[in-house]
Amino acid sequence: MGSRMTMIWVFLSLSLMADTGAEQAGLFLTTYSGYDYFKVQASGPMTSANVNATCEAAGYAAPCAGLGSLCEGDCVQTGLDNCGWPMDEIAKQLCSGRASQCPQMDRIYVVMATTFRSGSACGVERAGCSGSVTGPNCYCATGNNYNNGYALCAQVGVNSCLPNPCHIQATCTDPPYPSTNATCTCNAGYTGDGRVNGTGCSDIVNACLSNPCHAQATCTDNPPPALDANCTCNAGYTGDGRANGTGCSDINTCSKSSNPCHAQATCTDNPAPALDANCTCNVGYTGDGRTNGTGCLDINACSSNPCHAQATCTDNPAPALDANCTCNVGYTGDGRANGTGCSDINTCSKSSNPCHAQATCTDNPAPALDANCTCNVGYTGDGRANGTGCSDINTCLNSSNPCHAQATCTDNPAPALDANCTCNVGYTGDGRANGTGCLDENACLSNPCHTNANCTDNPPPAIDANCTCNAGYTGDGRANGTGCSDVNACSSNPCHANATCTDNPAPALDASCTCNAGFAGDGVVNANGTGCLLQPVSGAGSSDIAFFLTLACTLMAILSTVSEQAMFE
């Protein structure tokens, strides 16, 4: 351990001597803000004075840990500016972390103000950190308690970039101690060693040689300092043009913002390089489909009228392709020219027949919606089911009664148009006013009287006749009654008690009286008669002469009666 340390010291001393010309013994840590920092082995307790002395002895300055009364002791301000966390800036350079996380910082102490912790320097004792990052020992162990650590020492650094050995298009970087050879780096877009005395910095070769562009993009090299190329998508394509970017895709001319089609058209992008789109009107629409063209109008299905001549055509709005056909008033059907069309509505059809059962229905031709109803023969009325209908014509009505005044009229039921006329009792005839009418019936024509009776017809409404027995006869005069018999004049005997009464036949009303034998006289009792007187028993006298005279008179009377009757007939 000791011999190895000695070797490092010797090496460092030699190289430092070469750089500065002074004898320096320290391990280079980093260059920061124009100063080179070193760590130098100290001996004894790590007081600020000892750290200061160690740096001075090694030919360095003792850097102040930062600004502020705790840090501003007898030290040199080198640009460190973190008094609260001393040496963190150095640690960041070395380890990209805190002092406690940086092994190179272990046991290094920095000078503090003489008033700080009784003259202690601040140091990193990682062994006492116990894995912590912020414990006191991690960044500011109290130097009085530790021996033989390292002093943080500094010296002004050499800036190899002054004067600048680099090309105007190069960036100069001062190299870390102990090198003094600046590094020249050509700026982006340039190539070369970056040195004025070298190859300098020239434009990088054409970035399009290793074409970063998409197959459908045109590559254009950008001048320095640009490293890249410009990729421009060819006409009809869109995108960043980069092979590993969005490339170049067909421009969708149907995209929302650029869609040239009408709202009712379907847009179909034409493939690149075409920049336009095809617009096709949707079903039910017609036109060029372009917003600024004829657009897309509802197809009027009525222009190629599919309706029947008697139908009204109404176009259905798109997307419907068809039209509605409505039959005009009075017509029925689907209204289509090639369908059932429109036929006259038959208002006489069974279901809608407005006529009475006894009426004949005649449909009125369209557009009329009604029917004519005509009552059948023998019926009268308006013929309507809900009107007066059709009732049997009463041919016996006063005005049209065809019967005689003495006839009874009986209407014949429809369809008969006539009436029956019947003569009232006692009358005879055809009963018609314009026929034989009704005449009094002569009851004597069918004579109900006895031969010896006289018949007399009774006036209507009597249907019988009167029968009167002729003179000399008696009875009810009826053929089927007691008839007429001869009146017996002997029943009221006009003869003398001694006379025999002989009735004279009708029409004689009287009787003949003959005195019985032994008596003489006319046999009649009345005042003019002689009666019958008892006569003598010898010869015939004048009484016989009187008897013959009487007989002759009687015969004469009979003969005159017979001749009278013959004359009458």
Ligand SMILES: *[C@@H]1O[C@H](CO)[C@@H](O)[C@H](O)[C@H]1NC(C)=O
């Ligand atoms: C630091 O060292 C220099 C030179 O030896 C000395 O002049 C100065 O007083 C010292 N400072 C302290 C605080 O010891």
Ligand SMILES: *[C@@H]1O[C@H](CO)[C@@H](O)[C@H](O)[C@H]1NC(C)=O
């Ligand atoms: C470049 O080279 C010339 C001649 O060798 C020398 O004089 C000059 O200083 C050099 N310049 C730089 C920046 O090194």
Ligand SMILES: *[C@@H]1O[C@H](CO)[C@@H](O)[C@H](O)[C@H]1NC(C)=O
């Ligand atoms: C400085 O570095 C460059 C590049 O590495 C090199 O070409 C050149 O010789 C170096 N100069 C010195 C003096 O080392």
Ligand SMILES: *[C@@H]1O[C@H](CO)[C@@H](O)[C@H](O)[C@H]1NC(C)=O
């Ligand atoms: C490349 O594109 C950038 C940005 O659009 C533009 O400024 C530049 O001029 C283009 N370069 C060429 C060579 O076209």
Ligand SMILES: *[C@@H]1O[C@H](CO)[C@@H](O)[C@H](O)[C@H]1NC(C)=O
């Ligand atoms: C594209 O490729 C380049 C070069 O290989 C690379 O630098 C860049 O990051 C890539 N870009 C994408 C978006 O992948």
Ligand SMILES: *[C@@H]1O[C@H](CO)[C@@H](O)[C@H](O)[C@H]1NC(C)=O
């Ligand atoms: C657009 O219309 C044209 C002409 O009708 C036709 O040649 C072409 O194929 C159509 N493009 C598309 C994408 O349908």
Ligand SMILES: *[C@@H]1O[C@H](CO)[C@@H](O)[C@H](O)[C@H]1NC(C)=O
């Ligand atoms: C419609 O607009 C396009 C693009 O603006 C134009 O090219 C075209 O001529 C226009 N067409 C009509 C009929 O105005």
Ligand SMILES: *[C@@H]1O[C@H](CO)[C@@H](O)[C@H](O)[C@H]1NC(C)=O
């Ligand atoms: C066509 O008829 C249908 C069915 O009756 C109806 O829904 C529609 O509204 C009608 N269209 C027109 C334009 O009258």
Ligand SMILES: *[C@@H]1O[C@H](CO)[C@@H](O)[C@H](O)[C@H]1NC(C)=O
């Ligand atoms: C009527 O004509 C239309 C169009 O030609 C057709 O689609 C339909 O089937 C036809 N209907 C009948 C009943 O013929």
Ligand SMILES: *[C@@H]1O[C@H](CO)[C@@H](O)[C@H](O)[C@H]1NC(C)=O
């Ligand atoms: C129906 O009656 C009216 C009025 O009497 C008449 O003008 C028309 O011709 C009749 N229609 C038919 C179909 O008989």
Ligand SMILES: *[C@@H]1O[C@H](CO)[C@@H](O)[C@H](O)[C@H]1NC(C)=O
């Ligand atoms: C008979 O019925 C038809 C149809 O219901 C109606 O229009 C008419 O007024 C009606 N007539 C009478 C006299 O009720």
Ligand SMILES: *[C@@H]1O[C@H](CO)[C@@H](O)[C@H](O)[C@H]1NC(C)=O
């Ligand atoms: C009318 O007379 C005819 C013939 O005698 C008879 O058949 C018919 O029934 C009569 N009508 C009436 C209503 O009495």
